[in-house]
Amino acid sequence: MTQLKNDRFLKALLREPVDATPVWMMRQAGRYLPEYRETRAQAGDFLSLCKNKELACEVTIQPLERYDLDAAILFSDILTIPDAMGLGLYFETGEGPRFKKVIRTEQDVASLKVVNTASDLSYVTDAVTEIHGALSGRVPLIGFSGSPWTLATYMVEGGSSKDFRHIKAMMYREPETLHALLNVLADSVIDYLNAQIDAGAQAVQIFDTWGGNLSDQAYLDFSLAYMQKIVAGLKTEARGLRVPSIVFTKGGGLWLDQIADCGANALGLDWTMNIGRARSMVGDRVALQGNMDPSVLYAKPDQIKAEVARILRDFGAGNGHVFNLGHGIHQFVDPAAPKVFVDAVHELSAQYHV
Amino acid sequence: MTQLKNDRFLKALLREPVDATPVWMMRQAGRYLPEYRETRAQAGDFLSLCKNKELACEVTIQPLERYDLDAAILFSDILTIPDAMGLGLYFETGEGPRFKKVIRTEQDVASLKVVNTASDLSYVTDAVTEIHGALSGRVPLIGFSGSPWTLATYMVEGGSSKDFRHIKAMMYREPETLHALLNVLADSVIDYLNAQIDAGAQAVQIFDTWGGNLSDQAYLDFSLAYMQKIVAGLKTEARGLRVPSIVFTKGGGLWLDQIADCGANALGLDWTMNIGRARSMVGDRVALQGNMDPSVLYAKPDQIKAEVARILRDFGAGNGHVFNLGHGIHQFVDPAAPKVFVDAVHELSAQYHV
Numbered sequence: 163m164t165q166l167k168n169d170r171f172l173k174a175l176l177r178e179p180v181d182a183t184p185v186w187m188m189r190q191a192g193r194y195l196p197e198y199r200e201t202r203a204q205a206g207d208f209l210s211l212c213k214n215k216e217l218a219c220e221v222t223i224q225p226l227e228r229y230d231l232d233a234a235i236l237f238s239d240i241l242t243i244p245d246a247m248g249l250g251l252y253f254e255t256g257e258g259p260r261f262k263k264v265i266r267t268e269q270d271v272a273s274l275k276v277v278n279t280a281s282d283l284s285y286v287t288d289a290v291t292e293i294h295g296a297l298s299g300r301v302p303l304i305g306f307s308g309s310p311w312t313l314a315t316y317m318v319e320g321g322s323s324k325d326f327r328h329i330k331a332m333m334y335r336e337p338e339t340l341h342a343l344l345n346v347l348a349d350s351v352i353d354y355l356n357a358q359i360d361a362g363a364q365a366v367q368i369f370d371t372w373g374g375n376l377s378d379q380a381y382l383d384f385s386l387a388y389m390q391k392i393v394a395g396l397k398t399e400a401r402g403l404r405v406p407s408i409v410f411t412k413g414g415g416l417w418l419d420q421i422a423d424c425g426a427n428a429l430g431l432d433w434t435m436n437i438g439r440a441r442s443m444v445g446d447r448v449a450l451q452g453n454m455d456p457s458v459l460y461a462k463p464d465q466i467k468a469e470v471a472r473i474l475r476d477f478g479a480g481n482g483h484v485f486n487l488g489h490g491i492h493q494f495v496d497p498a499a500p501k502v503f504v505d506a507v508h509e510l511s512a513q514y515h516v
Numbered sequence: 517m518t519q520l521k522n523d524r525f526l527k528a529l530l531r532e533p534v535d536a537t538p539v540w541m542m543r544q545a546g547r548y549l550p551e552y553r554e555t556r557a558q559a560g561d562f563l564s565l566c567k568n569k570e571l572a573c574e575v576t577i578q579p580l581e582r583y584d585l586d587a588a589i590l591f592s593d594i595l596t597i598p599d600a601m602g603l604g605l606y607f608e609t610g611e612g613p614r615f616k617k618v619i620r621t622e623q624d625v626a627s628l629k630v631v632n633t634a635s636d637l638s639y640v641t642d643a644v645t646e647i648h649g650a651l652s653g654r655v656p657l658i659g660f661s662g663s664p665w666t667l668a669t670y671m672v673e674g675g676s677s678k679d680f681r682h683i684k685a686m687m688y689r690e691p692e693t694l695h696a697l698l699n700v701l702a703d704s705v706i707d708y709l710n711a712q713i714d715a716g717a718q719a720v721q722i723f724d725t726w727g728g729n730l731s732d733q734a735y736l737d738f739s740l741a742y743m744q745k746i747v748a749g750l751k752t753e754a755r756g757l758r759v760p761s762i763v764f765t766k767g768g769g770l771w772l773d774q775i776a777d778c779g780a781n782a783l784g785l786d787w788t789m790n791i792g793r794a795r796s797m798v799g800d801r802v803a804l805q806g807n808m809d810p811s812v813l814y815a816k817p818d819q820i821k822a823e824v825a826r827i828l829r830d831f832g833a834g835n836g837h838v839f840n841l842g843h844g845i846h847q848f849v850d851p852a853a854p855k856v857f858v859d860a861v862h863e864l865s866a867q868y869h870v
Binding site: 330376377379456488 | 684688734769770793815848
């Protein structure tokens with residue numbers, strides 16, 4: 163078993179003491195890095211990059227060479243499971259992900275291919291193993307999956323959506339059909355994340371990108387309930403270490419109280435809610451991960467530092483904070499900015515961990 | 517002075533007793549109606565329709581002929597002010613609004629044309645007068661404007677945006693430039709709404725479509741503060757009647773407590789927050805307008821009625837509720853559905869007004 167050289171991230175997720183607040187960035191292996199764009203060009207396209215374990219490993223580690231990040235995150239796509247279910251994932255330039263087949267009826271749901279993670283998604287677990295090995299204990303590796311609701315939006319709409327017309331129609335007209343789909347997805351996500359944990363993931367995050375578009379009770383019934391099911395089915399220990407889980411609903415500020423009870427160790431926060439207010443709502447139930455507006459990285463170094471200082475101050479002293487952006491880093495950010503950001507988190511947070 | 521035959525809407529905004537909960541729908545004059553599509557085809561394009569007072573009046577009244585709505589809303593575009601400032605508004609098919617000129621620098625802001633509402637926007641006030649006359653007291657007429665923040669997003673980005681890259685960069689790098697722009701916009705919106713009130717608008721709504729994308733304090737400083745300034749500058753009486761104001765921030769659920777203190781009579785709610793919870797947060801400070809998910813109109817009649825009943829029950833007995841969708845009605849809704857919705861609001865709400 164490789165000794166972990168930097169375990170700040172895992173400790174913070176478990177609300178244990180650390181010397182400085184750990185930090186990573188959602189989408190940290192991404193288009194804002196010239197070296198990423200080069201590797202991606204070499205791979206040919208995005209999906210080929212995800213499916214090549216050496217190149218996926220290379221881009222996962224690239225941001226760690228530039229910045230003093232406290233965690234790496236598996237480079238992969240959010241839609242691997244629906245693809246493995248036979249929907250035919252592809253990417254149109256400038257259009258985002260698309261599926262060749264869409265799911266609209268009870269019959270469509272019933273005819274979904276049952277995913278066998280070990281065979282259908284071995285390219286992901288192979289990449290996890292490759293990255294875990296290459297990291298060699300430098301920082302922990304995060305595995306991830308989309309939430310059932312978020313995966314379902316793409317499967318029913320056939321791609322990205324502004325109004326979620328088809329899945330909302332399904333939800334309001336035929337809620338049982340949608341529940342059947344979400345149940346199948348939740349079971350697949352459990353298998354998928356556990357396979358990532360077995361392969362070397364040391365923490366896992368569930369990305370619920372579109373949960374915030376649901377009304378009140380619908381969020382609880384169609385998104386949170388299935389994330390709760392997943393968390394309950396996750397392995398919580400591997401290689402002698404606890405494996406914490408993070409649930410991140412973008413736009414989930416109205417449901418923090420309920421999310422805090424879903425069983426996950428940490429709750430991801432987008433940038434819309436003050437983190438001090440969030441902390442007072444969730445209390446000691448979960449750690450918080452977040453929550454700087456990714457657009458702050460367009461600001462000048464002093465302004466970035468001031469915003470980091472503000473968020474650290476709002477969170478206050480004590481355990482249970484992983485610093486992050488409130489959403490993925492934008493592709494047009496100057497690669498010099500994340501260095502200012504990451505270093506500021508470490509430098510300015512030490513005073514809160516004495 | 518024409519006597520108002522149905523004043524439920526105005527009374528509810530002022531939290532006075534009514535016999536049934538009033539209801540209207542954002543974007544009720546819109547593409548889901550075949551008669552709207554016909555008039556629009558006759559006008560040629562969207563902007564020509566806005567600029568033709570007879571046709572704008574015709575489409576404003578069309579939904580009232582089909583549904584028992586308690587208010588009409590001026591048919592116009594949200595971006596009339598930036599267009600009058602010289603930015604050159606146009607529409608690309610399927611792309612939404614675009615501006616020929618964008619605002620990116622202090623110099624750009626300083627060189628904006630000062631809007632003279634009486635001359636530059638007379639096509640809007642003429643339409644208000646035309647519609648007010650045609651309504652002849654049937655229901656009140658709502659005037660509206662975009663919020664300064666929302667208008668600014670289009671002016672700085674040059675159109676719709678997913679990440680608000682340019683305006684967020686301006687906000688974090690050069691906050692004073694953005695404040696200067698927002699101040700100019702707030703002054704123009706005050707003139708614009710007061711001119712609509714003079715011309716016949718009996719209530720006004722400020723649409724803050726993109727405020728919910730701001731972080732915590734940034735929402736208060738860059739969006740709410742300017743809406744507060746506008747509300748303070750609005751005429752509150754015309755033609756012997758009070759003219760209530762409504763502030764609607766889509767995704768504003770985290771700031772209800774602050775919005776309730778901005779001086780407006782009512783607060784528009786999108787569908788993400790439970791209206792009972794919102795009511796307990798705002799108390800007696802404002803009326804609430806909302807908040808059914810527009811996608812519920814894709815459901816079957818009984819399901820639509822059940823959702824109406826649920827929202828009425830969650831709001832509970834007492835004054836101060838205007839029923840609405842949480843955002844504009846979708847273009848693919850069957851025109852039969854709004855009838856079920858509107859009639860259900862009236863029928864099912866009577867029990868809460870005894």
